Amino acid sequence: MRILCAxxxxxxxxxxxxxxxxxxxxxxxxxxxxxxxxxxxxxxxxAVAAGVREGMPLRQAQQLCTAAAxxxxxxxxxxxxxxxxCAVLHRLAPAVEVSDxxxxxxxxxxxxxxxxxxxxxxxxxxxxxxxxxxxxxxxxIAGSRFVARLAAGQGRPGHIRRVRDGEETAFLAPLxxxxxxxxxxxxxxxxxxxxxxxxxxxxxxxxxxxxQFGREGLExxxxxxxxxxxxxxxxxxxxxxxxxxxxxxxxxxxxxxxxAARRCAIVLGDRLSDRSLAGGEVLVVFEVEEAEDVxxxxxxxxxxxxxxxxxxxxxSLLSELHPQSPVTAVRVELKRISSAAGRQADLLxxxxxxxxxVAAAASRLSARFGETVARRPRLALDPxxxxxxRFVWVPPVVAGxxx
Amino acid sequence: MTDSLSSALATLRRxxxxxxxxxxxxxxxxxxxxxxxxxxxxxxxxGGLPRGRLTLxxxxxxxxxxxxxxxxxxxxxxxxxACDVGYVDLAGSLDPGFLADLGADLxxxxxxxxxxxRWERGFxxxxxxxxxxxxxLAIALGCDQPPPASWEHALAxxxxxxxxxxxxxxIAAPAPPAAPLAYASSLxxxxxxxxxxxxxxxxxxxxxxxxxxxxxxxxxxxxxIVLLRYPRxxxxxxxxxxxxxxxxxxxxxxxxxxxxxxxxxx
Numbered sequence: 001m002r003i004l005c006a007x008x009x010x011x012x013x014x015x016x017x018x019x020x021x022x023x024x025x026x027x028x029x030x031x032x033x034x035x036x037x038x039x040x041x042x043x044x045x046x047a048v049a050a051g052v053r054e055g056m057p058l059r060q061a062q063q064l065c066t067a068a069a070x071x072x073x074x075x076x077x078x079x080x081x082x083x084x085x086c087a088v089l090h091r092l093a094p095a096v097e098v099s100d101x102x103x104x105x106x107x108x109x110x111x112x113x114x115x116x117x118x119x120x121x122x123x124x125x126x127x128x129x130x131x132x133x134x135x136x137x138x139x140x141i142a143g144s145r146f147v148a149r150l151a152a153g154q155g156r157p158g159h160i161r162r163v164r165d166g167e168e169t170a171f172l173a174p175l176x177x178x179x180x181x182x183x184x185x186x187x188x189x190x191x192x193x194x195x196x197x198x199x200x201x202x203x204x205x206x207x208x209x210x211x212q213f214g215r216e217g218l219e220x221x222x223x224x225x226x227x228x229x230x231x232x233x234x235x236x237x238x239x240x241x242x243x244x245x246x247x248x249x250x251x252x253x254x255x256x257x258x259x260a261a262r263r264c265a266i267v268l269g270d271r272l273s274d275r276s277l278a279g280g281e282v283l284v285v286f287e288v289e290e291a292e293d294v295x296x297x298x299x300x301x302x303x304x305x306x307x308x309x310x311x312x313x314x315x316s317l318l319s320e321l322h323p324q325s326p327v328t329a330v331r332v333e334l335k336r337i338s339s340a341a342g343r344q345a346d347l348l349x350x351x352x353x354x355x356x357x358v359a360a361a362a363s364r365l366s367a368r369f370g371e372t373v374a375r376r377p378r379l380a381l382d383p384x385x386x387x388x389x390r391f392v393w394v395p396p397v398v399a400g401x402x403x
Numbered sequence: 404m405t406d407s408l409s410s411a412l413a414t415l416r417r418x419x420x421x422x423x424x425x426x427x428x429x430x431x432x433x434x435x436x437x438x439x440x441x442x443x444x445x446x447x448x449x450g451g452l453p454r455g456r457l458t459l460x461x462x463x464x465x466x467x468x469x470x471x472x473x474x475x476x477x478x479x480x481x482x483x484x485a486c487d488v489g490y491v492d493l494a495g496s497l498d499p500g501f502l503a504d505l506g507a508d509l510x511x512x513x514x515x516x517x518x519x520x521r522w523e524r525g526f527x528x529x530x531x532x533x534x535x536x537x538x539x540l541a542i543a544l545g546c547d548q549p550p551p552a553s554w555e556h557a558l559a560x561x562x563x564x565x566x567x568x569x570x571x572x573x574i575a576a577p578a579p580p581a582a583p584l585a586y587a588s589s590l591x592x593x594x595x596x597x598x599x600x601x602x603x604x605x606x607x608x609x610x611x612x613x614x615x616x617x618x619x620x621x622x623x624x625x626x627x628i629v630l631l632r633y634p635r636x637x638x639x640x641x642x643x644x645x646x647x648x649x650x651x652x653x654x655x656x657x658x659x660x661x662x663x664x665x666x667x668x669x
Contacts, residue, residue, distance in 0.1 A: 308535070354537065354538070357535040358489070358532055358537045360535065361534070361535035373515060373517060374528070375516075377499030377502070377512060391499045396513060
């Protein structure tokens with residue numbers, strides 16, 4: 001496994017500097033006005049140089065840096081920027097984890113567009129730098145999450161620090177004990193033993209660490225070997241997404257309703273595609289004037305992962321809806337949203353991302369024209385003598401499809 | 404430009420609008436899919452087959468082999484090693500074992516069998532796959548040509564889908580190619596059998612003379628011979644084509660130099 005960790009300025013600070021560009025280069029503290037009893041959420045480098053730290057009270061930050069500008073956190077803009085970064089990274093890596101101050105990408109395997117891991121990492125770093133437009137991120141690439149984080153922390157903004165496989169121990173050796181993400185009591189006890197760096201701790205055997213610290217001792221040993229095995233955690237997706245379109249006036253004709261449903265489906269489908277997610281259930285609701293809503297739901301044969309698939313699922317439901325009164329709004333909901341299992345971004349081979357949609361299209365053709373119309377050949381294990389026995393036909397299968 | 408010509412052009416533009424007359428420029432550049440066969444990529448088409456366009460492999464003789472289907476299957480096999488391929492078998496002649504012998508990745512091959520002569524259904528299926536994002540489409544047409552009215556609309560829709568998604572679409576058509584096909588193709592390669600390749604008395608391949616009859620992406624007129632080596636049992640699949648020696652042939656007026664094909668060795 002190879003993991004890229006990019007550390008950048010807090011997204012709250014980035015949105016604040018976008019909103020107030022005249023503050024660039026000035027000491028800025030994000031969190032609110034100093035009279036509020038709230039902690040500092042983010043601070044610019046100038047404010048950090050004055051002693052301001054994340055988490056300290058805003059009043060204390062003002063005492064430390066009297067020249068600082070205090071701005072409130074724009075939660076909506078920050079979330080929007082986080083989503084934007086997530087979408088950018090999903091185009092470059094199959095698994096992505098984005099938080100307000102760092103992003104992790106899974107760089108395992110190879111990318112069709114880049115010759116090696118270094119070029120791939122550079123592409124990710126550049127994409128992040130363009131998306132953030134304040135300060136380029138510091139990037140670390142290593143075989144584990146822990147080492148990649150430390151590598152990014154050791155690097156400078158705009159630089160990539162790569163730790164090759166097998167070099168984790170040498171990289172970690174000179175770092176202080178405080179770099180270990182464990183209970184401070186453990187690091188204090190390790191320091192009490194006279195161990196002053198991670199290299200000294202790594203020299204201990206796992207048995208010795210386990211005897212002293214139990215299960216956490218073994219965890220420390222694994223971390224220092226670069227074997228934490230803790231990959232990239234894709235964010236837990238919302239269970240339901242909804243897109244609602246309120247019509248200018250109540251509509252009874254089919255065509256405007258069709259267009260409204262199509263627009264909702266495309267918006268939802270594009271959002272799914274950007275985040276490599278898929279919806280397991282589709283619901284279409286017609287909100288009717290002075291009457292109960294009319295709705296229809298279905299579980300498509302394969303999870304919908306893009307605009308075309310979502311629209312196809314919605315279209316099949318529209319024929320079931322027969323509103324008795326004019327419709328005032330159209331709502332499309334996607335439920336049971338999860339990672340697009342078995343689907344891969346278009347990374348490893350051109351066309352891979354479209355493979356499921358191609359298989360779904362072939363399934364539709366088979367349903368329309370006959371089962372033997374669209375098939376994939378596969379070489380037979382026991383071909384025999386006849387040419388026609390050299391292969392067998394199998395139906396195209398959509399990854400993640402329910403039997 | 405003489406004054407009379409300028410005034411005539413001005414009159415025509417004034418009468419029929421500024422778009423009525425345009426200078427013919429260089430052909431519109433198209434993204435290409437390199438076939439990996441030097442003689443195809445270098446001599447016949449610059450860089451490879453165009454993406455987002457229709458490429459037609461047209462037989463020149465009504466009877467006998469032309470090599471178009473073998474060439475189509477060889478190209479599809481090459482493409483399947485890099486991307487997903489859809490093969491619409493309207494000729495009813497596809498042997499997946501032959502594709503495998505040519506080195507195809509069968510997992511990447513999707514074979515559609517709409518039925519012999521059902522061109523409209525075949526083009527509709529191809530369009531569905533192109534719209535779904537399939538990057539490479541091969542369509543093998545048989546000799547039983549239905550009336551154009553039943554399939555030319557489906558062909559037009561396929562052209563539009565291929566252009567929108569930038570797919571490579573190669574159609575092998577019997578002689579003479581139907582007029583809508585000839586019109587819709589951006590690149591027409593005429594295939595003529597130039598003799599069997601023999602070794603120790605056995606047929607080991609087919610020489611195919613390929614000529615660029617029509618090209619919207621490059622100057623037509625180039626001509627070359629490719630050798631389609633038939634796969635043999637217990638041997639590694641052969642490279643698709645064999646480039647021949649191409650010598651520039653000066654014409655009498657010296658204006659345009661077209662390549663001259665010299666027979667391949669062996």
